Amino acid sequence: MNVSSSRKIPRILSSELYKLVTLPSIWITLISTFVANLFFVAAFTSASTNVLGTAGTQSSLHIGLSSMVYLQAGFIILGTLATCSEYAGGQIRTTLTTVPWRGLQLTMKHVALGILTIPAAFIIVTCSMLYPLFILRETTVVVQLETIIESLVGATGYLTFTTLLSAALGAMLRRTTSTLVMLLTYYYVLSPLSRDVIPRIRDYFPDTAGLYMYIPPSSDVVNGFTPIQGAGISTLWTLTFITLAILLFAKRDA
Template sequence: MTATLMESGSVVERAGVARPSFAAVLRAEWLKLRSVRSTWWTLVATFVLGAGLTTLICWGNADWLASPEADESPGSFITWGMMIAQITAVVLGALVVTTEYGTGMIRTTFAAVPSRGRVLAAKSVVVAVLLAVVGTVTAFVGYAGGNFFLDREGIGMPLEGDVLRSMFGSGLYLAGIGLFTVAVGFLVRHTAGTISSVLALMLILGNMVNLIPGAFGEWVTKLMPGNAGSGVSTPVSFNPDLLDPWVGFAVFGLEVAVLLAAAYVVVRRRDA
């Protein structure tokens, strides 16, 4: 048997079976992602919610934040919209996977790329990079708009330290949410089920575990994916009892990695 390199490395043929390289699979997944309208509508919604709501919240609360009665830091609001924008990251991560399962096109994808791990990896890379870029840009625009109103009240926040960290952290957090949802999408294979499961875990259960009493409840709260990962996306957390930003994000990253590993095992063993 011979191995022949074809099309400048994009396809490797072994024993008469064409196997696309990872670069070729990556290009194919990017083409699929950018060729559907739902991707662009979701990204527009991410920008509008992330930057628009941050600006709106800072405008509406600037007077109060500057008053002696304020019990919150302006840093808790300067990326406020990104908490809502995570919903659109969940939607995008789900659609990248579950749309193909819903239409049956996933069988065509797996027929063209027999190595299913490459499909999972390519989808993950495309979603993570896209959300990281869009999330970071959105956070910077939201900061510019929100800080304008904070500055007028004399409580503006310079773009340095924890504020600067939260700008890039917002992009990283959205990328992590996208990867988390991609993994759940491969496990659940249903759009509504994937979106509702991730949102329930991130937004509802993450707050409900506060009701668990004692030290056990405190640690469960800290380790919930949404609570652990979100700290890196805000200069000052609304909940000071959570993990430190980078420690929490490392925990979140480990949780995402475990879920992706589970998805890889299931995808290889389960029929499409």
């Protein structure tokens, strides 16, 4: 109990990271997400060629990012499993017995999840961009390397924020099914329905703000925010949910 903070934080972080990388459902989710995303990218690439004869005015970057709306579902599941899995079999009691500092424990869980999510998201998004680039390299519009890098970083950041926000909500609800129902309903039903009802307010929603982080400048989407502004709003949403999760976690029984 008298362990110094300089030793406490690395130990808790390594413990949370170890729990995540040894959880089978985490790897099943990541692998399934990777495979499903390649399927969607291949389908979009094939469709763009079949419909237009060539990719026309579309760039490989636009085609590669077309799967993001489906790709985010895998990372929503990833974040939910990361925090809800400990409640399924009561493992959270063992965790709190060994790590009684609740706020620090949940904070380090989110940090560990971020460490795992960033490279996973980066690899999956990179593959999304590379596939149409190689398949349609002679028919698509040339995109500057700087634009590709900006979209890659933005998409990776958006998926990371989505994962952490999902984990925070999972920590609050403590139930995998209810958390997924709430998140998927928002991302795939409520948010799209609000597009024409409250268009300007919707720009401040976490999914729309995140869209501005990676959408190419020449996209059909009218950019209401710059990538930096979108990242700032997404960061604020994520930190708000994590803070609420920590406060609630510290106040209630396991």
